[in-house]
Structures are given as structure tokens and as C-alpha cells.
Amino acid sequence: MTLLFRTYAPHERGKLAKALIVPTALMPALGPPLGGLLTEHASWHWLFFVNVPVGLAALLIGVLGLREHVEGTEGPFDRTGFWLATPGLGLLTYALGYGSAHGWSSPPVATAGVLGAALVAAAVRHLRRTREPLLRLGLFTDRSYGTASVLAVLTAAGLMGLLFVFPLLYQAALGASALDAGLSVFPEALGLMLASQLVDRLLPRLGPRRLTVPALLLATVVFALLGVPGVADDAWAVRLLMFLVGLVLGTAVLTVQLAGFESIAPPDMGQAMGLFQIVRTLGGAVGIALCAAVIGGGGHGGTPDAGPFRAAVWGTAALVAVGALVALRLPAEAPQPPPYEDAADEAVTAAQ
Known part of the structure; x- marks a missing residue:
């Protein structure tokens, strides 16, 4: 896109x-x-297996059809933002997806929700202060x-x-x-x-x-x-x-x-x-x-x-x-x- x-x-x-x-x-x-x-x-297992050929097709199309173009990248990669935002968003998504099924107070869901929220909050704080953030929240x-x-x-x-x-x-x-x-x-x-x-x-x-x-x-x-x-x-x-x-x-x-x-x-x-x-x-x-x-x-x-x-x-x-x-x-x-x-x-x- x-x-x-x-x-x-x-x-x-x-x-x-x-x-x-x-x-x-x-x-x-x-x-x-x-x-x-x-x-x-x-079998319900095929709900996961079906992604394999789709992923391989996408990879093949990307290798054959995409042309490299670099624009708008300045400075080093924001590793701090990456290691805060990525697991934070993943844990939040897990908690939202499983909270109702397993109970919001169950240890895995509660731990994922609290830790994910904390990591996302730390990521937002970092992204707003760093010069070249992973994600420009100012947009x-x-x-x-x-x-x-x-x-x-x-x-x-x-x-x-x-x-x-x-x-x-x-x-x-x-x-x-x-x-x-x-x-x-x-x-x-x-x-x-x-x-x-x-x-x-x-x-x-x-x-x-x-x-x-x-x-x-x-x-x-x-x-x-x-x-x-x-x-x-x-x-x-x-x-x-x-x-x-x-x-x-x-x-x-x-x-x-x-x-x-x-x-x-x-x-x-x-x-x-x-x-x-x-x-x-x-x-x-x-x-x-x-x-x-x-x-x-x-x-x-x-x-x-x-x-x-x-x-x-x-x-x-x-x-x-x-x-x-x-x-x-x-x-x-x-x-x-x-x-x-x-x-x-x-x-x-x-x-x-």
C-alpha cells in the first residue's frame, strides 16, 4: 500500500x-x-497450513516484482523503539484476543496486558523524544x-x-x-x-x-x-x-x-x-x-x-x-x- x-x-x-x-x-x-x-x-489445522502457500507466493512476487527505492530514511534504525513497540503491541493484541476466553484476571492474560501496556507507554514516550523514531507519532x-x-x-x-x-x-x-x-x-x-x-x-x-x-x-x-x-x-x-x-x-x-x-x-x-x-x-x-x-x-x-x-x-x-x-x-x-x-x-x- x-x-x-x-x-x-x-x-x-x-x-x-x-x-x-x-x-x-x-x-x-x-x-x-x-x-x-x-x-x-x-481439519482445523489447515486454518494455519493454508498460510504457507500464500506466504510463499507473496515472497516470490516480492522477489520478482519489486524494485528497490529508498526515500525518507535518515539516521540509524531506532532499535529502542523497535524493542519497545513490537513486543508491547504483540502482548496487547494477545491480551485483547484471549481475555474473554481465558478470563481477564488469568495470569497469562493479565501479565500480557499489563506488560504490553507498560511497553507501549514506554515506546510512546521514547518515540516522542527521539530524533529519528521508528514511528513518527507527530503525523x-x-x-x-x-x-x-x-x-x-x-x-x-x-x-x-x-x-x-x-x-x-x-x-x-x-x-x-x-x-x-x-x-x-x-x-x-x-x-x-x-x-x-x-x-x-x-x-x-x-x-x-x-x-x-x-x-x-x-x-x-x-x-x-x-x-x-x-x-x-x-x-x-x-x-x-x-x-x-x-x-x-x-x-x-x-x-x-x-x-x-x-x-x-x-x-x-x-x-x-x-x-x-x-x-x-x-x-x-x-x-x-x-x-x-x-x-x-x-x-x-x-x-x-x-x-x-x-x-x-x-x-x-x-x-x-x-x-x-x-x-x-x-x-x-x-x-x-x-x-x-x-x-x-x-x-x-x-x-x-
């Missing part, structure tokens, strides 16, 4: 929507069906980028929380199989593909704010409807709503990504993209942890109670609703080409 954003100018990045949709949201939508298929017809002070980063946390928390809890509602509370539960969220991928087409056309006309705010408000309604009693019993209603989740939330997520990096200079793009991915990943972990905490023991016992699952779905809707308020800080106008490009185009036209 860093390579793409450094290659295309801000006003040209709408063309990237079709590429950004794959790592941003399409793959999480394809995960549940694949997981259900492997769990039901192979968050940029209005567009800072707003996009907050939205990345909220939308990732909402989306990943929904993709986590709704298949459980469909499976544990309603008696569906693992494969059926995974397929229930697959139509979201179709909505995402359509969203990539819409962003390319609508963003230049409406601008980031007028496109993102309505999309997030619609996403809030769709998320909430998925938790209404009786809706999950209708397979076609679930498919339609999941399609709409991909369409409206995908539109918002892609727009936020494109708008947030408008004012980031090319030398800072690697730093900005790294920070953006970190906060989005943590947002997803927080969303799953919140949903797991709301569910509690709802998935255990002979007759699961659907109430906690629905409450968790409504919690994800609340996260997206907060995102709609934050999106009011996005720029009103879409990125425009620099004046010199317009002049150059006019000169070429006159010469022809």
Missing part, C-alpha cells in the same frame, strides 16, 4: 479503490467461508490523517467485531453449521467489490465528508438490523444485509483511506502507512475483544441464548455510529490536481 500511495498523486488515488479493497476488506470477508469449509471438510496531528486513523480504529472494530460475532450467532444460537455460518457473511465480499467501483466515481464529485458520513450512517442501520430478532432466521435477509454491509461500509473505509493520506509527503508515506495499519489492526482486536466480552458464556451450554450475540452485534453498530460523528472532520472537497498539471494539459491541447 505504501508503494501504491507513493506512485499515485492524491487526486489519482481513486483509481486505487479496486486494488485497496483486497487487503482492506475483501480478505476478511472471504476468511469465514474458507474457515468453515476447512473446519467442516478437512497524527495532521487533521486529515489523524481523523482517518481514528476512523480506521472504529470501522475496523465494528467490521471485525461483526465478522466475528455474527457467524457465532448464526451457528451457536441458530443451529447452523460452520460452513453455513461462513457463507452467511460471504455476500459482504460482493458488496465490497461494488463499493470499489462507486468510490472511484463518487469521491471526485462528492468529496470525502459527503461520501463517508452517509455511508457510515447507513452502515449503522444495517449493522443494527442484523441484531433484530428474527432477521438472522431468514437466510436471504442475512445475505442482503451482509451485501449492504460490504457496500456501505466498504465505501466509507475506502474513502477514508484515500482521503487520510492526501497531505502526507512521499518521504513520510512509509511511516504514515505503518502507523495506519497498526491502529487499524488494534481496532480490529479491540472490536473482537469487546464482542467476546459481551457474549460471555452465551456460546456455552445445551441451548445457547441469542441475546448476548445480538447485543454484541448492536455494539458494533454503535462503534460505526461514533465513526459517523468523527467523519464530520474529514475534508469536504476531494483532492484536486496541482495547478501546474492543468496548465501542462492545456499546453498539450494547444500544441495538438
Whole structure:
């Protein structure tokens, strides 16, 4: 993504929507069906083994297709920041992921949470003081980028929380199989593909704010409807709503990504993209942890109670609703080409 954003100018990045949709949201939508298929017809071990050929393919493509380009690196590598931030973020993610299942007070989770928080706090202190930090936290002070980063946390928390809890509602509370539960969220991928087409056309006309705010408000309604009693019993209603989740939330997520990096200079793009991915990943972990905490023991016992699952779905809707308020800080106008490009185009036209 860093390579793409450094290659295309801000006003040209709408063309990237079709590429950004794959790592941003399409793959999480394809995960549940694949997981259900492997769990039901192979073995849960394949949930891990399947990453091996994917990783080897990525490595091969990188070796053959990437060209070296160094920009924006000054001074030595920030080893202190690396050894503080890396284990700190890893421990925090572990605690968030396993807190609800193992108990927040269990020794592994509590130790990971406290130690991770302490390391992250020390990392933030170090990164703000060192001359050449591993991560430039000052980038968050940029209005567009800072707003996009907050939205990345909220939308990732909402989306990943929904993709986590709704298949459980469909499976544990309603008696569906693992494969059926995974397929229930697959139509979201179709909505995402359509969203990539819409962003390319609508963003230049409406601008980031007028496109993102309505999309997030619609996403809030769709998320909430998925938790209404009786809706999950209708397979076609679930498919339609999941399609709409991909369409409206995908539109918002892609727009936020494109708008947030408008004012980031090319030398800072690697730093900005790294920070953006970190906060989005943590947002997803927080969303799953919140949903797991709301569910509690709802998935255990002979007759699961659907109430906690629905409450968790409504919690994800609340996260997206907060995102709609934050999106009011996005720029009103879409990125425009620099004046010199317009002049150059006019000169070429006159010469022809």
C-alpha cells in the first residue's frame, strides 16, 4: 500500500479503490467461508497450513516484482523503539484476543496486558523524544490523517467485531453449521467489490465528508438490523444485509483511506502507512475483544441464548455510529490536481 500511495498523486488515488479493497476488506470477508469449509471438510489445522502457500507466493512476487527505492530514511534504525513497540503491541493484541476466553484476571492474560501496556507507554514516550523514531507519532496531528486513523480504529472494530460475532450467532444460537455460518457473511465480499467501483466515481464529485458520513450512517442501520430478532432466521435477509454491509461500509473505509493520506509527503508515506495499519489492526482486536466480552458464556451450554450475540452485534453498530460523528472532520472537497498539471494539459491541447 505504501508503494501504491507513493506512485499515485492524491487526486489519482481513486483509481486505487479496486486494488485497496483486497487487503482492506475483501480478505476478511472471504476468511469465514474458507474457515468453515476447512473446519467442516478437512481439519482445523489447515486454518494455519493454508498460510504457507500464500506466504510463499507473496515472497516470490516480492522477489520478482519489486524494485528497490529508498526515500525518507535518515539516521540509524531506532532499535529502542523497535524493542519497545513490537513486543508491547504483540502482548496487547494477545491480551485483547484471549481475555474473554481465558478470563481477564488469568495470569497469562493479565501479565500480557499489563506488560504490553507498560511497553507501549514506554515506546510512546521514547518515540516522542527521539530524533529519528521508528514511528513518527507527530503525523497524527495532521487533521486529515489523524481523523482517518481514528476512523480506521472504529470501522475496523465494528467490521471485525461483526465478522466475528455474527457467524457465532448464526451457528451457536441458530443451529447452523460452520460452513453455513461462513457463507452467511460471504455476500459482504460482493458488496465490497461494488463499493470499489462507486468510490472511484463518487469521491471526485462528492468529496470525502459527503461520501463517508452517509455511508457510515447507513452502515449503522444495517449493522443494527442484523441484531433484530428474527432477521438472522431468514437466510436471504442475512445475505442482503451482509451485501449492504460490504457496500456501505466498504465505501466509507475506502474513502477514508484515500482521503487520510492526501497531505502526507512521499518521504513520510512509509511511516504514515505503518502507523495506519497498526491502529487499524488494534481496532480490529479491540472490536473482537469487546464482542467476546459481551457474549460471555452465551456460546456455552445445551441451548445457547441469542441475546448476548445480538447485543454484541448492536455494539458494533454503535462503534460505526461514533465513526459517523468523527467523519464530520474529514475534508469536504476531494483532492484536486496541482495547478501546474492543468496548465501542462492545456499546453498539450494547444500544441495538438
